[in-house]
Amino acid sequence: MRLYPIIILMLSIVNIACTPKVAAWERGILAKPHMLLQSNSLENSVRQHMHSSKEASAGGRNAGGGGCGCG
Amino acid sequence: MTNANAVKIGEIAPNCPTINQENKLPFQADLYKGKVVYLDFWASWCAPCRLSFPKLNKLYKELKSQGVEVIAINLDENRADAEKFLQENPVEFKIVYDDAKQCPKQYALIAMPSSYIIDKQGVIRMIHLGFKAGNEAKIHTDLLALLSE
Amino acid sequence: MQVVVVAVVAEKNNILASLTAAALALPSMVSKVNAGTPISQPTTNFQYSHYTEGDERINVDIYQGNVVVPIEQNAEFSLDWVVDTFSGATPVLNLPVAIASSTTGASGIDTIDNSQIVLDNQEVIQVMTGASTFERRYGVDLGFSYFLDDLTLKFVTAYSKEPDYLSKAYKLGLAWDFNQKLTTLSLGFGQVFDQIRPSTRMIQENKISHQVKFGLSQILSKQSLINFSADYMYDTGYLSNPYKKVFIQTATPVQNLINAGMPNVFYDQRPEVRHQGAIAIAYVHYIAPLDAALHVDYRYFRDSWNIDSHTFEAVWHQPISENWMLIPRLRYYSQSSAQFYKTYFTQTRSEPYYSSDHRLSAFGVLSGGLKLTTETTNVNAWTNKIKFEVGLEYAQQASKLTLGKTSDSAITDFNYLLITTAIKIEF
Numbered sequence: 001m002r003l004y005p006i007i008i009l010m011l012s013i014v015n016i017a018c019t020p021k022v023a024a025w026e027r028g029i030l031a032k033p034h035m036l037l038q039s040n041s042l043e044n045s046v047r048q049h050m051h052s053s054k055e056a057s058a059g060g061r062n063a064g065g066g067g068c069g070c071g
Numbered sequence: 072m073t074n075a076n077a078v079k080i081g082e083i084a085p086n087c088p089t090i091n092q093e094n095k096l097p098f099q100a101d102l103y104k105g106k107v108v109y110l111d112f113w114a115s116w117c118a119p120c121r122l123s124f125p126k127l128n129k130l131y132k133e134l135k136s137q138g139v140e141v142i143a144i145n146l147d148e149n150r151a152d153a154e155k156f157l158q159e160n161p162v163e164f165k166i167v168y169d170d171a172k173q174c175p176k177q178y179a180l181i182a183m184p185s186s187y188i189i190d191k192q193g194v195i196r197m198i199h200l201g202f203k204a205g206n207e208a209k210i211h212t213d214l215l216a217l218l219s220e
Numbered sequence: 221m222q223v224v225v226v227a228v229v230a231e232k233n234n235i236l237a238s239l240t241a242a243a244l245a246l247p248s249m250v251s252k253v254n255a256g257t258p259i260s261q262p263t264t265n266f267q268y269s270h271y272t273e274g275d276e277r278i279n280v281d282i283y284q285g286n287v288v289v290p291i292e293q294n295a296e297f298s299l300d301w302v303v304d305t306f307s308g309a310t311p312v313l314n315l316p317v318a319i320a321s322s323t324t325g326a327s328g329i330d331t332i333d334n335s336q337i338v339l340d341n342q343e344v345i346q347v348m349t350g351a352s353t354f355e356r357r358y359g360v361d362l363g364f365s366y367f368l369d370d371l372t373l374k375f376v377t378a379y380s381k382e383p384d385y386l387s388k389a390y391k392l393g394l395a396w397d398f399n400q401k402l403t404t405l406s407l408g409f410g411q412v413f414d415q416i417r418p419s420t421r422m423i424q425e426n427k428i429s430h431q432v433k434f435g436l437s438q439i440l441s442k443q444s445l446i447n448f449s450a451d452y453m454y455d456t457g458y459l460s461n462p463y464k465k466v467f468i469q470t471a472t473p474v475q476n477l478i479n480a481g482m483p484n485v486f487y488d489q490r491p492e493v494r495h496q497g498a499i500a501i502a503y504v505h506y507i508a509p510l511d512a513a514l515h516v517d518y519r520y521f522r523d524s525w526n527i528d529s530h531t532f533e534a535v536w537h538q539p540i541s542e543n544w545m546l547i548p549r550l551r552y553y554s555q556s557s558a559q560f561y562k563t564y565f566t567q568t569r570s571e572p573y574y575s576s577d578h579r580l581s582a583f584g585v586l587s588g589g590l591k592l593t594t595e596t597t598n599v600n601a602w603t604n605k606i607k608f609e610v611g612l613e614y615a616q617q618a619s620k621l622t623l624g625k626t627s628d629s630a631i632t633d634f635n636y637l638l639i640t641t642a643i644k645i646e647f
Binding site: 021022024026027029030032034035036037041042043045046047050051054055056057058059060 | 265267269271282284285286400401402431433437439441442443445447449451453496497498499500502504506508512513519521523527529531537539545547553555558579580585589591609611613617636638640642644
Binding site: 023024025028031032 | 112114116117118146147148152172175176180181182183185
């Protein structure tokens with residue numbers, strides 16, 4: 001049962017994905033470093049390291065994407 | 072999700088429809104008949120665009136006397152951002168501001184940067200999407216080939 | 221556009237060197253990978269962090285760094301290294317006060333008074349490791365990324381060594397940009413092979429972890445984006461903590477358990493298989509009037525040991541002038557306990573699994589942090605950018621902070637502080 005909201009969310013993401021509305025030249029804000037999904041700092045890595053050594057949970061980190069898609 | 076109205080290789084380069092603050096068209100292809108045009112769409116927040124500028128400037132300085140024109144249409148939302156970048160990284164080629172952002176729509180732009188190489192007859196001959204270090208060699212070859220036509 | 225330097229520190233997850241050997245922590249084995257462009261110039265990072273827990277009971281110093289070098293136009297190579305030094309004492313065993321007998325002083329509990337009947341929820345004391353432990357870990361990761369137009373491939377191998385623990389891992393990652401780069405799909409797979417040889421026991425054990433990862437990012441508007449991710453992890457082998465002990469009140473020997481030197485005290489024993497799953501959502505929104513970015517994350521985790529957890533995190537990135545940024549963060553974490561966890565056991569269980577490791581107990585953690593960064597560009601002919609960071613995070617871990625009700629003892633509650641300073645150089 002818990003999976004239903006996830007599936008609905010994913011379908012709606014796919015739905016949004018098929019109707020692009022942010023043009024290539026409109027991604028100046030998304031290109032800002034503080035808008036990136038994942039921070040590549042070592043500070044982040046040590047903090048995540050610390051959490052996972054104290055807590056019994058794993059996974060769930062950002063996988064990629066975001067930014068201006070410049071290429 | 073292909074773009075039906077995207078500008079294609081072999082087509083006549085379209086003019087841009089709107090007039091900008093300086094009271095001129097961001098790009099008017101017929102002005103450059105007889106020249107080989109490198110038409111570039113860029114913004115200061117776009118890292119590959121920033122990377123390409125010094126390289127384009129070098130190409131332009133080398134080939135302008137042979138009839139190459141570089142026109143870079145800026146798409147920053149705040150013009151000041153572009154001006155700041157240009158102050159730190161001055162270039163000799165032409166910068167045009169498209170305040171209404173109609174030109175990228177006319178060309179149905181899908182990537183930043185995008186560049187169109189237009190021959191002496193005004194026909195789009197090559198399209199480059201994105202920019203990586205080293206791409207300038209290919210652009211150089213393309214421009215030379217069109218110049219010799 | 222933004223260059224993503226994958227900083228995978230040999231993630232064996234044990235800041236607490238020996239004491240986390242074979243602990244619950246499962247490394248995040250699947251490397252972060254971002255579709256995009258390779259860097260055009262080399263970059264290097266160095267960071268020093270200091271971790272301190274419970275009034276200096278534990279101190280850890282962590283030195284780490286990385287170098288990323290572009291290769292031709294379409295590839296980059298990365299090297300990450302870490303050296304951490306642990307010193308301090310950690311809890312080994314919980315004993316009900318009524319039966320703990322001491323002949324050598326406070327921490328020297330050396331026998332058990334078996335004439336007492338122990339009931340649940342009695343007052344307990346924590347028995348700590350005797351002498352202060354000192355241990356050093358070395359880790360190295362090598363990574364290679366290859367960039368195609370819309371596709372990024374990454375391969376990482378990791379190696380980590382400390383006196384009682386050896387870990388080798390590899391990770392494969394793929395990210396694909398499509399839909400005019402408004403959508404990114406990422407997939408990852410990794411395996412970790414660990415060897416555990418505890419300094420205090422004559423055993424040598426192995427453990428293998430597997431992880432698959434799925435991620436989907438979507439640009440929602442000019443100023444917001446969302447990421448959905450799902451992870452599945454599967455561990456087999458020796459998943460117990462060889463240093464932890466449990467008290468079990470029993471009149472007869474407990475099957476399959478190894479006695480740990482005192483009557484009714486045994487070594488921690490966990491199942492040899494563990495399935496874990498996590499789903500997470502991350503949302504980023506730009507707040508135009510302040511030029512700030514708000515990042516909100518939620519993760520739900522569940523495993524086959526009956527632990528589930530919720531994690532909420534909010535981070536605010538506030539530029540305070542052209543080159544300065546202030547980044548406050550708040551985090552709340554809550555987990556339920558493993559089905560075979562108790563502070564101590566008043567009777568045997570139907571399955572031969574027992575643990576009193578507080579990492580498997582029900583608790584919550586509330587933490588707050590602050591980071592300040594500054595950068596200078598066009599430093600000189602050789603250096604394009606230098607960035608400095610200082611950060612700290614303070615956390616309170618307590619059983620009373622658990623979501624819902626718990627009867628787990630508060631004896632293992634503690635606070636910790638993490639301080640970091642880092643420098644990043646782009647050539």
